[in-house]
Amino acid sequence: MDEKRIAAIFKAFCDENRIRIIKLLRSGEKCACKLLEEINVTQPTLSHHMKILCDAEIVVGRKEGKWTHYSISEKGVEQAKECLRQLTTLDVESENKPCCEK
Amino acid sequence: MDEKRIAAIFKAFCDENRIRIIKLLRSGEKCACKLLEEINVTQPTLSHHMKILCDAEIVVGRKEGKWTHYSISEKGVEQAKECLRQLTTLDVESENKPCCEK
DNA sequence: ACGACATATAGAAAAATGTCAATGTATTTT
DNA sequence: AAAATACATTGACATTTTTCTATATGTCGT
Numbered sequence: 001m002d003e004k005r006i007a008a009i010f011k012a013f014c015d016e017n018r019i020r021i022i023k024l025l026r027s028g029e030k031c032a033c034k035l036l037e038e039i040n041v042t043q044p045t046l047s048h049h050m051k052i053l054c055d056a057e058i059v060v061g062r063k064e065g066k067w068t069h070y071s072i073s074e075k076g077v078e079q080a081k082e083c084l085r086q087l088t089t090l091d092v093e094s095e096n097k098p099c100c101e102k
Numbered sequence: 103m104d105e106k107r108i109a110a111i112f113k114a115f116c117d118e119n120r121i122r123i124i125k126l127l128r129s130g131e132k133c134a135c136k137l138l139e140e141i142n143v144t145q146p147t148l149s150h151h152m153k154i155l156c157d158a159e160i161v162v163g164r165k166e167g168k169w170t171h172y173s174i175s176e177k178g179v180e181q182a183k184e185c186l187r188q189l190t191t192l193d194v195e196s197e198n199k200p201c202c203e204k
Numbered sequence: 205a206c207g208a209c210a211t212a213t214a215g216a217a218a219a220a221t222g223t224c225a226a227t228g229t230a231t232t233t234t
Numbered sequence: 235a236a237a238a239t240a241c242a243t244t245g246a247c248a249t250t251t252t253t254c255t256a257t258a259t260g261t262c263g264t
Contacts, residue, residue, distance in 0.1 A: 003118040013112035013189065015222080016105040022189055028198030032241060045223055047242055058190070066231045066240045067202045077190040084186060087115065087124055088160075088179040096130030100169045100210085117252080134211065147253055149212055154251095168210045168261040202240085206264085213258070220251070228243070234236085 001083060009080050012056035017041060018049050022072065025059065029071040056080075103185060111182050114158035119143060120151050124174065127161065131173035158182075 012018060020039050024030060036046050050070060053059035057076035062069045114120060122141050126132060138148050152172060155161035159178035164171045 003121045006121050007116045007118050010112050010115035011221095013186070014109045014116050016109050017222085019105045019108050019189065026189075026191065026193040027196040028192070030198075031202040033239090034201045041222090042224055043241070044225080044243080048222075051242085063241095068241065069202070072190060072192065077186075080190075081183070081186060084115070084179075084183060087121065087128075088174055088182075089128065090130070090174065091128040094129040096132075099136045100133040100171070113251095119252090135209090143252090144254060145211070146213080146255080150252075153212090165211095170211065207262100208264100209260105209262075211259085211261100214256085216254085216256105218251100218253075220249105222249075223247085225246090226244085228241100230241085231239080233238070 006083055006087070009056045009058070009083055012053050012058040012080075015049070015052075017045075018053060021046075021049060021053065022058065025070060025072045029062070029069045031067045031069045033067070035070065108185055108189070111158045111160070111185060114155050114160040114182075117151070117154075119147075120155060123148075123151060123155065124160065127172060127174045131164070131171045133169045133171045135169070137172065 013022070017039055021035055024035060024038055032043075032046060032050065035050075036043055039046065041049075050059065050061065050068075053070075054061055057073055058080060059070050059076070060073045062071070115124070119141055123137055126137060126140055134145075134148060134152065137152075138145055141148065143151075152161065152163065152170075155172075156163055159175055160182060161172050161178070162175045164173070
């Protein structure tokens with residue numbers, strides 16, 4: 001995966017309000033109006049955050065009439081975890097010449 | 103952990119250059135001058151990114167004479183993984199009233 | 205002690221992000 | 235059909251982040 005996409009995925013988790021939204025969704029699917037009651041932003045701001053979360057595929061939206069129900073995407077979360085794993089797993093294969101020795 | 107700290111941890115992973123730096127460190131400890139050769143920023147900008155990575159505890163710096171050797175912190179990475187797990191694990195306990203029903 | 209080197213810090217400019225008010229688009233309710 | 239509701243989009247503004255140049259700090263070699 002390219003750096004830009006990886007960055008987009010983790011951007012989901014680097015705003016305080018988005019973290020609050022994710023925490024709220026742990027208890028299950030919620031519609032935007034419910035989320036709006038719980039976090040202290042205006043409706044357009046919430047909508048903006050939901051877009052970022054959905055683009056990162058951490059959250060999915062399900063439209064039903066005039067409501068949109070959001071929930072955590074198990075698939076997206078797995079991808080984020082896998083991404084974090086790949087990024088941070090040491091590569092023992094590549095021999096690493098010590099650098100900047102005296 | 104509070105939202106601010108969680109955000110700080112994941113900020114490590116939401117800049118393209120920092121992701122490149124982390125990828126470089128997978129092959130083992132590297133000094134700043136080596137990293138500088140590989141990513142396309144000035145020395146102060148690299149220094150700035152290293153500070154963010156170290157503050158997030160994803161990377162640790164080891165000073166040795168005039169050099170600073172950076173490496174991925176296994177401990178910090180584990181904490182990030184655990185954090186991601188906790189954030190995204192569904193809470194089956196809390197019953198979730200369906201909201202916004204017709 | 206002096207010059208060269210490695211890195212950090214300060215300050216400013218540029219770019220990206222978060223926020224809100226106003227407005228648009230569906231859909232539902234009356 | 236009109237009003238109300240739920241959500242998205244637009245555009246403006248403020249804040250934060252990224253980046254640079256210039257400079258400071260600390261260490262090494264001579």
